[in-house]
Amino acid sequence: MTNFLRKYRPFVSAGIEEAIVYRANFLLFALGNTLGAFVTYFLWKAVFQSSTNSSLSGFTFPEMVLYIFLSFFTGILTSSDGSSSVGDEVKDGSIAMRILKPISFTANYFYEEIGSKLIDVGVLAVPLFGGILIYQIVGTGTPVLNLGNLLLYFFSATVAYLINFYFNICFSFTAFFFRNLWGSNVLKNALVIFMSGSLVPLAFFPPVLQNVLKVLPFSSLLYTPVMLYLGKYSMQQTISVLLLQIFWLIFFIFLAKIIWHFAIKHLSIQGG
Amino acid sequence: MSMIEVSNLTKDFRKTIKSPGLVGAFKSLIKPKYETFEAVKNLSFEVPKGEILGFIGANGAGKSTTIKMLTGILTPTSGYCRINDKIPQEDRQNYVKDIGVVFGQRTQLWWDLPLRETYSVLKEIYNVPDKNFYKRMDFLNEVLDLNDFITSPVRTLSLGQRMRADIAASLLHNPKVLFLDEPTIGLDVSVKDKIRHAIEQINQEEQTTIILTTHDLGDIELLCNRVFMIDHGQEVFDGTIKQLKNRFGHIREIEFELVNAEDANRLNFSQFGSAIEYSQNEKNVRVKFDSSKVSVPDVIRLTLSQVDVQDISVKDADIEDIVRRIFRKEAAEHD
Ligand SMILES: Nc1ncnc2c1ncn2[C@@H]1O[C@H](COP(=O)(O)OP(=O)(O)O)[C@@H](O)[C@H]1O
Ligand SMILES: [Mg+2]
Numbered sequence: 001m002t003n004f005l006r007k008y009r010p011f012v013s014a015g016i017e018e019a020i021v022y023r024a025n026f027l028l029f030a031l032g033n034t035l036g037a038f039v040t041y042f043l044w045k046a047v048f049q050s051s052t053n054s055s056l057s058g059f060t061f062p063e064m065v066l067y068i069f070l071s072f073f074t075g076i077l078t079s080s081d082g083s084s085s086v087g088d089e090v091k092d093g094s095i096a097m098r099i100l101k102p103i104s105f106t107a108n109y110f111y112e113e114i115g116s117k118l119i120d121v122g123v124l125a126v127p128l129f130g131g132i133l134i135y136q137i138v139g140t141g142t143p144v145l146n147l148g149n150l151l152l153y154f155f156s157a158t159v160a161y162l163i164n165f166y167f168n169i170c171f172s173f174t175a176f177f178f179r180n181l182w183g184s185n186v187l188k189n190a191l192v193i194f195m196s197g198s199l200v201p202l203a204f205f206p207p208v209l210q211n212v213l214k215v216l217p218f219s220s221l222l223y224t225p226v227m228l229y230l231g232k233y234s235m236q237q238t239i240s241v242l243l244l245q246i247f248w249l250i251f252f253i254f255l256a257k258i259i260w261h262f263a264i265k266h267l268s269i270q271g272g
Numbered sequence: 273m274s275m276i277e278v279s280n281l282t283k284d285f286r287k288t289i290k291s292p293g294l295v296g297a298f299k300s301l302i303k304p305k306y307e308t309f310e311a312v313k314n315l316s317f318e319v320p321k322g323e324i325l326g327f328i329g330a331n332g333a334g335k336s337t338t339i340k341m342l343t344g345i346l347t348p349t350s351g352y353c354r355i356n357d358k359i360p361q362e363d364r365q366n367y368v369k370d371i372g373v374v375f376g377q378r379t380q381l382w383w384d385l386p387l388r389e390t391y392s393v394l395k396e397i398y399n400v401p402d403k404n405f406y407k408r409m410d411f412l413n414e415v416l417d418l419n420d421f422i423t424s425p426v427r428t429l430s431l432g433q434r435m436r437a438d439i440a441a442s443l444l445h446n447p448k449v450l451f452l453d454e455p456t457i458g459l460d461v462s463v464k465d466k467i468r469h470a471i472e473q474i475n476q477e478e479q480t481t482i483i484l485t486t487h488d489l490g491d492i493e494l495l496c497n498r499v500f501m502i503d504h505g506q507e508v509f510d511g512t513i514k515q516l517k518n519r520f521g522h523i524r525e526i527e528f529e530l531v532n533a534e535d536a537n538r539l540n541f542s543q544f545g546s547a548i549e550y551s552q553n554e555k556n557v558r559v560k561f562d563s564s565k566v567s568v569p570d571v572i573r574l575t576l577s578q579v580d581v582q583d584i585s586v587k588d589a590d591i592e593d594i595v596r597r598i599f600r601k602e603a604a605e606h607d
Contacts, residue, residue: 010393014382096345097380101397102369264361265347268285269340 007103008111015115030076030124037072041065057203062142063230064201066132071198071226073128077121078161078221080113080168087175093269106169106256113165149231152238156225159245164221166252173256176263197223217248273357275449275481276319276342280351283312283337283505311337313505314351321448322479324471326496328486334505335485336375339453342483343373356448369398372442376454379438381426387437388422391444398445405444412440415470432463439467443474450474450482456491468494522564525587526571528557531580538578544571555582 019026048061059067086109089095098108136142171188193199195218202213202223213219224241227233233241289305290296312334319325329335340346342353344360344367352359358367373380381390395405413419416436421429429437439455452471456464472495474480486492492499492513499516501509509516530536536552541559548561548571559571568586575581 006396007399010396014385014393018384094378096340096375097378099345099364100343100368100373100380102365103397104365264364267345267347269345 008107011108011111012115012118015112015117016119017115018112019116019119026120027123030120033072033076037069040068044068057201058232059201059203060141062139065139066136066142066230067201067226069128069132069135070229071222073124073132074157074160074222074225075198076124076128077157078164078225080161080165084168084172086172090175090267095267096269099264099267105260106166109169110165143230146231149229152242153225153229156228156242156245159242159249160221160225163217163245163249163252166249166256167217167221169256170252170259173259173263176266192218192221195219196221197226215244217252220245220248273321274318275321275323275356276317276483277354278315278317278342278351279353281312281315281338281341281348281353282310282350283334283341283346284349285309285311311505312341312348312502315502315505315507316351317500317507317510319481319483321481322475323498324475324482324484324496326484326486326492326499327502328489328492328499329502329508331487333502335502336453337505338502339373339375339451339483339485343371343451344368369445370448372445372447372450374435374438374442374450374452374455376435376452376457379426379434381434381437381441383427384425386423386425387418387429390426390437390441394441394444400445404446408444408446412443412470415473416440416466432459435459436463436466439470443470446478448481450480452482452484454485454487456486456488464488464490471495522562524561524563524568526559526561526568526575527585527587528559528575528579528581529583530555530557531582535579539575540578541571541574543574 044064045061048056048064054060056064086095089098098105101108133145136145195213195216197213197219202210202219205213214223220241224245228238228241285308286306287309289307291299291305315338317325327335327338337346341348342355342360344364347361355367356370360367381387382393385393391409394400400408413422416439418436418440421433421437426434426437435455439452442450442452450471455471456467459467468491471482471484475482475495482495484491484495496513498512499509500507501516509519511519533552533555536557539550539557541548541550544561544566547565548559550557550559552558557575559575561571572584
């Protein structure tokens with residue numbers, strides 16, 4: 001195990017170094033997202049004000065506020081794009097250099113990303129999560145702060161991050177097959193945002209669609225941890241959503257292995 | 273037991289045929305047309321432990337494609353290679369522990385890291401014990417002169433420096449097999465010299481098995497016990513340099529500069545049969561012949577008896593010449 005850590009530590013530090021180099025970039029990105037979160041906040045405020053009910057689809061306004069900012073924070077916590085360059089590396093052949101090293105290909109990306117994630121989350125956790133906690137403590141009508149829910153949230157968010165990581169690895173490995181058709185992740189990202197509940201809580205969708213979306217892996221990426229934090233689930237529901245998350249994690253780990261197995265045979269390194 | 277065993281190794285590439293224009297581009301998106309291109313055809317050879325094999329051939333002959341299959345980054349269409357008792361494609365992580373690879377045209381170093389950091393990272397990745405690491409670094413520093421630039425980020429290195437750094441990186445973990453794909457391409461003489469020296473020394477001290485592809489026949493002549501030549505993906509020669517010279521080295525070339533270009537019509541070498549051929553460009557007549565069948569003085573004597581000559585130059589047969597001639601002949605046959 002120590003040997004394993006030694007072997008991958010350089011990638012963690014390389015990731016950290018890179019994150020520091022690009023921190024201005026990241027802060028701008030975070031600022032943009034924060035603005036987005038506030039826009040969403042005012043939108044919902046208007047919706048709630050124009051409504052005669054004090055709660056919509058089971059959400060009170062303070063719960064909605066928490067949902068908005070928490071799903072924004074969770075999005076950052078669980079985001080994964082460590083493998084986003086696989087397509088480029090396949091195209092220019094530089095992926096060969098990763099393949100020629102006696103390290104696990106997936107672990108390589110994972111540790112690179114962990115490095116930069118430590119920095120990103122470190123920078124944002126204090127102001128954002130601090131803000132969420134303060135709002136919860138001083139705000140009126142907010143759900144009570146609950147240590148159990150907090151722990152469930154962090155466990156579930158960690159699993160969500162891992163699902164997201166392996167999901168993106170699977171997605172990026174398809175670059176091996178579609179070398180020239182490779183465009184962008186825009187469509188994928190839009191779908192994920194919609195289906196994971198980061199735009200609108202899944203509870204607002206029609207029941208049929210809701211039931212489908214709740215079983216699909218996307219709800220495991222964001223909706224599940226946020227709802228756990230808000231204490232929206234009964235004991236039984238909690239167990240079943242966590243089991244579903246773990247199922248999807250195992251599913252994507254295996255899928256990644258299988259795709260890799262076939263992808264590597266398809267690789268044709270150009271140049272040199 | 274051979275260190276490297278290659279059997280009927282073949283690689284076909286599937287290329288999409290692009291039709292011209294927008295309509296064509298659209299068509300090939302919907303229903304792509306493919307053609308198969310055989311980059312490597314049926315290569316078989318073995319390399320015993322400790323040998324340096326020179327892998328030569330013209331541009332596009334299939335050298336890099338072969339190296340890529342041997343190193344495990346390309347999967348052969350058919351055939352196999354077994355190196356250090358492993359099939360590269362089957363047991364990647366385990367296999368690459370014991371090999372070193374340098375591609376002359378791309379670096380394996382981390383672009384933004386200072387060189388020294390790169391080596392520390394590699395030390396961890398390959399799990400090299402401290403003692404071996406420092407000993408290795410000392411040795412590499414000495415033969416490759418890394419000290420001048422070891423604190424610079426890789427992206428700031430010159431080509432020659434980068435190549436030396438890359439070769440050092442490939443040797444850090446004391447690999448059993450070393451693959452060098454054009455390690456001296458574009459380098460000046462003094463850097464070439466250092467690199468050749470390092471390769472030679474590592475081979476002698478550690479019994480490292482080495483496959484070296486190159487355009488530079490100097491590399492071959494100085495380093496290789498054996499040459500393997502391919503063209504259009506196929507083997508054309510496998511043997512020692514001496515055998516290569518014996519087999520193809522008889523071909524000689526003499527260039528005559530005539531006084532009058534039209535005199536060339538009077539030239540007649542028919543008495544030598546098919547052992548000789550000539551070509552003319554204005555006043556210059558180039559005569560190529562097999563010196564084991566026709567002697568140089570005979571050719572000169574006959575030519576002087578037929579036409580007025582201003583100047584004569586006899587070309588020496590070196591490997592470079594031999595290889596070029598073989599390829600020209602091959603190319604002519606293919607056209
Ligand atoms: N990934 C690829 N896809 C299609 N054709 C390729 C690919 N890589 C190499 N080729 C073709 O295969 C032939 C051999 O290339 P290569 O092995 O790089 O030659 P060399 O290294 O001897 O110069 C060339 O004609 C080249 O265009
Ligand atoms: Mg090449």
